[in-house]
Amino acid sequence: ELDGYESTLDSPAFDILQGLNAKYFLEYVSRKEFYLFQGTIANGSRRAKRIHSDTFFNMPIVLPSIEEQEKIGKFFDTLDHTIALHQDAIQHQQDLKKAMLQKLFPVNGARIPTVRFATFEEEWEQRKLSKVFNILDGDRGKNYPGEKDFLEKGNTLFLDTGNVKKNGFEFK
Numbered sequence: 521e522l523d524g525y526e527s528t529l530d531s532p533a534f535d536i537l538q539g540l541n542a543k544y545f546l547e548y549v550s551r552k553e554f555y556l557f558q559g560t561i562a563n564g565s566r567r568a569k570r571i572h573s574d575t576f577f578n579m580p581i582v583l584p585s586i587e588e589q590e591k592i593g594k595f596f597d598t599l600d601h602t603i604a605l606h607q608d609a610i611q612h613q614q615d616l617k618k619a620m621l622q623k624l625f626p627v628n629g630a631r632i633p634t635v636r637f638a639t640f641e642e643e644w645e646q647r648k649l650s651k652v653f654n655i656l657d658g659d660r661g662k663n664y665p666g667e668k669d670f671l672e673k674g675n676t677l678f679l680d681t682g683n684v685k686k687n688g689f690e691f692k
Contacts (some may be wrong), residue, residue, distance in 0.1 A: 534573070539586055543593030548581060 536542050548554060571579075583589065623635040631643040683689050 540583065541586060541589035541593045543597055544589035545581070546595045549593070 536545060624633050626644055628632045631646065677691055679689065683691060
């Protein structure tokens with residue numbers, strides 16, 4: 521598949537001969553176990569290890585029959601295809617969420633969002649956060665909240681540094 525393309529010392533290209541399924545081979549050498557074991561013979565810095573082609577070609581590989589290699593390769597092709605479809609769907613949902621976050625909440629001091637669900641027409645009420653929840657300051661010392669401090673009904677969000685993200689808070 522690389523006819524007409526150039527390769528370099530960093531990215532050599534080689535032909536796969538009969539008796540080896542390309543997808544099986546790629547999955548085999550991509551496994552963490554293969555890399556960790558064979559990586560000990562690689563040279564270079566920790567971030568950019570290189571296995572020279574002559575060393576690579578002398579590495580051992582366990583091969584089942586070509587028919588079984590093809591079956592394994594097809595299995596991973598199917599998984600990769602399914603993963604790609606799900607990643608596309610996830611990306612679509614993330615894009616939709618991003619767009620709707622901009623439209624379902626008022627912006628720039630407005631009291632009505634751009635998009636509303638049917639039957640909702642009134643302006644949104646602005647309140648101070650202290651009027652809609654209680655804050656328990658857990659200083660990891662004697663003031664650390666205990667079971668008695670939490671509400672029997674409602675939700676308790678526990679905010680610590682792990683919840684603070686670059687673009688806001690994350691509660692999972």
